[in-house]
Amino acid sequence: MKAKISTINWFLDDRSDVRSSLALEDAASEFEIQGLELGWVGICWDANLRYEDGWSPFKFSGKRWVKVGKDREGFLINAYRVLLTRARQGLVVFVPSGSREDETRAPRYYAGVFRFLVRCGFTEV
Numbered sequence: 001m002k003a004k005i006s007t008i009n010w011f012l013d014d015r016s017d018v019r020s021s022l023a024l025e026d027a028a029s030e031f032e033i034q035g036l037e038l039g040w041v042g043i044c045w046d047a048n049l050r051y052e053d054g055w056s057p058f059k060f061s062g063k064r065w066v067k068v069g070k071d072r073e074g075f076l077i078n079a080y081r082v083l084l085t086r087a088r089q090g091l092v093v094f095v096p097s098g099s100r101e102d103e104t105r106a107p108r109y110y111a112g113v114f115r116f117l118v119r120c121g122f123t124e125v
Helices: 007-012 072-086 107-119
Strands: 038-044 049-051 055-061 063-066 087-094
Touching: 038 072, 049 072, 049 107, 055 072
Parallel strands: 038 087
Antiparallel strands: 049 055, 055 063
């Protein structure tokens, strides 16, 4: 489980404080930034939301990914919507390439999302 950010330090301190967003040490969740606009946003896309002929949400349980129940799908999709709509100046989305050695990070989990984002106009860097 992720530790909560120190809100005041995360939003207001400069990069010399490791608790600041500028230090890139602590990540804020969609709950911690909901309703806020941020200058720049960086998102790392995980295998919990995949694009395979539509969006497929998953959760990690034990040693593997399992499909999220229909009653919870909207929450996960909305979490990514919140994260993708916070930036005022710019947005960087990192989609990992995955790993053939680690089944929990299989490349196929990320490939569809990457292709979808490029089709939507994201530029590969």
